[in-house]
Amino acid sequence: MMLRIMGVTAAVPLVWLGVLPFYVQSLNFSYHNSGQLETILKDFNSKYPTITHLHSIGKSVEGRDLWVLIVGKYPNKHTVGIPEFKYVANMHGNEAVGREILLQLIEYLLINYQSDANITQLVTNTRIHIMPSMNPDGFEISFLSDCYSSNGRFNKNGFDLNRNFPDVFEENTDPTQPETQAVMDWIQTESFVLSANFHGGAMVASYPYDNSYTTPPDNDVLKYLAELYSKNNNKMYSGGDCSDTIGFSNGITNGAAWYKVRGGMQDYNYIYGQCIEITLEVSCCKYPEASTLQGFWNDNKVSVIEYMKQIHMGIKGQVLDMHGIPIQNAIVDIQGRQRICPYRTNKNGEYYLLLLPGTYTFNVTVLNKSLVQNITIQKSLNLSAMTYNFHFGEKTGNPTQTTSEPCSLHEAGNSSSTIQVCLVTLFLRTLLVLWLHTL
Known part of the structure; x- marks a missing residue:
């Protein structure tokens, strides 16, 4: 094998290199245009x-x-x-x-x-x-x-x-x-x-x-x-x-x-x-x-x-319907930690939330249905967050037909009133969830 170091080419026996790939740092410490x-x-x-x-x-x-x-x-x-x-x-x-x-x-x-x-x-x-x-x-x-x-x-x-x-x-x-x-x-x-x-x-x-x-x-x-x-x-x-x-x-x-x-x-x-x-x-x-x-x-x-x-760190997983199909745009909230713009699952129904160890109350909402679950999160090991999937036990309808909120990413605009709309939406959604829990 031929190895080039500092402009000099030399033959190097493979046995000396062992089984691991050998690569000499080539990027110098200078500014690059x-x-x-x-x-x-x-x-x-x-x-x-x-x-x-x-x-x-x-x-x-x-x-x-x-x-x-x-x-x-x-x-x-x-x-x-x-x-x-x-x-x-x-x-x-x-x-x-x-x-x-x-x-x-x-x-x-x-x-x-x-x-x-x-x-x-x-x-x-x-x-x-x-x-x-x-x-x-x-x-x-x-x-x-x-x-x-x-x-x-x-x-x-x-x-x-x-x-x-x-x-x-x-x-x-x-x-x-x-x-x-x-x-x-x-x-x-x-x-x-x-x-x-x-x-x-x-x-x-x-x-x-x-x-x-x-x-x-x-x-x-x-x-x-x-x-x-x-x-x-x-x-x-x-x-x-x-x-x-x-x-x-x-x-x-x-x-x-x-x-x-x-x-x-x-x-x-x-x-x-x-x-x-x-x-x-x-x-x-x-x-x-x-x-x-x-x-x-x-x-x-x-x-x-x-x-x-x-x-x-924290927790990750998916929100799935009764058939195991991922639900996009499901809202994943944590009691006491509601964001200005509610956290929504991606097209794969995934959520990733960075949290310190502790017990949290999760509230997952799809259309007018809600799941509430207490989950204890421990310190992550081996570069893998805790995995927890939320399963809706009944049909939720078309999983992509959730209502888009005014402060969602795709509708983010340069308006100072956006935060007011978001907070009002969050308040109304909280009232809805509390009402559903009384039924």
Whole structure:
């Protein structure tokens, strides 16, 4: 066998390599422009065709592809029981560290698949979507060693993509940008469960809500996830050393408590996308020298892996009718944790809910029929959430003919009245369930 290392080709006996695949890290610690990024992703896809799928979810204003590489045992399509995870970076084009962290992460996953038991299990049990750059146009006009300016932050049309999403708390009248629309369509296409987006300019893990001081129903899970990421990054957990930002206790903050953001991607994912997302600020300087990149990767490597594993906490399963047929759009609520937009099953009747260990009262509703069940959830083991299927013992009618609510993902709009409609709908539905239980 011929092995090429550092430009030198040499014969290596197969017995020395053993039975495990041998691959030398090839991705250097430097910044990669859009053309280089595309080449790298295509190279990964070519070398690992069975566990990767590369596709563009759309184009930027200037026509650059918004590339996503999927890593998983079944990368080409969703598989029932395997949750969907995503990482997004560089939505502010001049915040460049996350872009390179995600490229390093991709290579790390691919190199260690089938040679590292933890990585093999993670890739086998999770479908991982990685978008290194949401704003390639902005990155191309950013300046190296620019720590503080906004040059390259916005897309080509001059819009901040992290202020461009529909907002349930406040009207957002800005025209939806191509990059934003592509991500919204992507969220609608996949049943994402857990996500994070990378930024720069501070050192902190921030969690929803970004545009409301209201405590979100999954506040315990959100704080747990943010602190888990921070604890595995010593610099972040200690509060960072950014001279121009406030210190953060344990390296975490609620988004709105730091400063309010209208039209943020984090809240959009959580409210409209049924996907828990946090925001990771991973560098004091937005676009630091390339010589610092290896240090940033070392600081975040454990965190990015451990955070992905949390997609397997809590409970998952399907809602099925009397014939075992999956019921789409069934509402899966937990007493005391009702979301603004009720959680709905996907086309496979699946639900994935991230929960800490404890006993919860589930209320599953299909049309005018409801199931109430107390379920005790323990800490997940072996990267597999607890599985529980809800069975409706009688015919529920056409499982796709459930009423679409005004705040559902497909009808999400830029209207400040949306939250009022959602809350009224939730109140009326609760009254209906209570009335049914008295019959």
